[in-house]
Amino acid sequence: MDFSPIKKAIVSFEEEKIKKLIEEFIEKGIRPQEILEHGLIPGMKEVGRLFEIKEYYVPEVLLAAETFYAGFNMIKPLLIENKSGRKGRIVIGVVQGDIHDIGKNIVKVMLEASGYDVIDLGKDVPNERFIEVVDQEKPDILALSSLMTTTMVHMEIIIKLLNKKRLRKTVKVIVGGAPITQEYADKIGADGYAEDAAGATRLVDRLLQGNE
Numbered sequence: 001m002d003f004s005p006i007k008k009a010i011v012s013f014e015e016e017k018i019k020k021l022i023e024e025f026i027e028k029g030i031r032p033q034e035i036l037e038h039g040l041i042p043g044m045k046e047v048g049r050l051f052e053i054k055e056y057y058v059p060e061v062l063l064a065a066e067t068f069y070a071g072f073n074m075i076k077p078l079l080i081e082n083k084s085g086r087k088g089r090i091v092i093g094v095v096q097g098d099i100h101d102i103g104k105n106i107v108k109v110m111l112e113a114s115g116y117d118v119i120d121l122g123k124d125v126p127n128e129r130f131i132e133v134v135d136q137e138k139p140d141i142l143a144l145s146s147l148m149t150t151t152m153v154h155m156e157i158i159i160k161l162l163n164k165k166r167l168r169k170t171v172k173v174i175v176g177g178a179p180i181t182q183e184y185a186d187k188i189g190a191d192g193y194a195e196d197a198a199g200a201t202r203l204v205d206r207l208l209q210g211n212e
C-alpha cells in the first residue's frame with residue numbers, strides 16, 4: 001500500500017485532500033494504526049526535517065500540524081473504540097515551558113487504543129501539577145514528553161519531587177520526545193524510554209505485566 005499521498009498532503013498543507021484520502025483508505029479497509037504509522041507520522045517527521053533545514057518556518061509548521069490533525073481526528077475514534085480503561089491508568093503531559101504536543105497526543109491515542117485509561121494534562125504543565133495529580137489519581141504510569149533540550153531538564157526535577165513527596169515508588173515514570181534518549185532516561189532515574197508511540201505502548205505493556 002502506498003501511504004505517500006497522505007505524507008505529501010501534510011507537507012503541502014492540503015486539508016481537504018487529506019480528509020478525502022483518509023476516507024478512501026478507511027473504505028479500502030486499511031487499519032487506522034497503519035494510516036497513523038505509515039502516513040500521518042512520517043508526514044510530520046518530514047515537516048520536522050524541512051523546519052530543521054530552514055525550508056519551512058513556524059507558519060508552515062502550524063499549517064502542516066493543522067492538516068495532520070484534520071486526518072488524525074478522523075482516525076482517532078476508530079483507534080480507541082470501546083477499548084478504554086481495562087489495562088491500567090496513565091497520566092500524560094508535556095513538561096513545563098514546552099508547547100509541542102503533537103507527539104504526546106499520538107502517544108496518548110495509541111495507549112488508549114491498546115486499552116489504557118489516559119488522563120491528559122496537556123502541554124506546558126507545571127512540575128507541581130504532575131505531582132499533585134499522581135498523588136490524587138494514583139496512576140500506574142506517569143508519561144512525560146519534552147521536545148526541547150531546554151525543557152527536558154524538568155523531567156529530572158519531577159522525578160526528584162516525586163522522591164521528595166514519597167510518591168516515586170507508587171508510579172512508574174516513562175519519558176520520551178525527540179531529544180530524549182535511553183541514556184538520559186537512565187541518568188535521571190526514569191523507569192523507561194521509548195522512541196515512538198508504538199514503542200511507548202510496548203514499554204507500558206512490559207512495565208505493567210503481571211499488574212492486572
Ligand code: B12
Nearest residue numbers: 048098099100101102103145148149175176177178196197
Ligand atoms: C511542530 C513543531 C513546532 C510547533 C508545535 C505545534 C504543536 N502543537 O506541537 C510550533 C510551530 C508551535 C513550534 C514552536 C516552537 N518550536 Co518547535 N518544532 C516543531 C517540530 C518541527 C516538529 C515536532 C513534531 O511535532 N514532530 C512530530 C511528532 C510526531 O514527533 P515527536 O514529537 O518527536 O513525538 C514522537 C516521539 O518523540 C515519541 N514521544 C513523544 N512524546 C513522548 C512521551 C513518551 C512518554 C514516550 C515514551 C514517547 C514520546 O512518540 C511520538 C510519536 O511517535 C520540531 C522539529 C523536530 N524535528 O522535532 C521543532 C522543535 C522541537 N522546535 C523547536 C523550537 C526552538 C521551537 C520554538 C522555541 C520557536 C522556534 N524558534 O521555532 C517554539 C516554541 C516552543 C515552546 N515554548 O514549546 C526546536 C527545539 C530545539 C531545542 N532546544 O531542543 C526544534 C527541535 C526545531 C529545531 N531544530 O530548532 N514548534
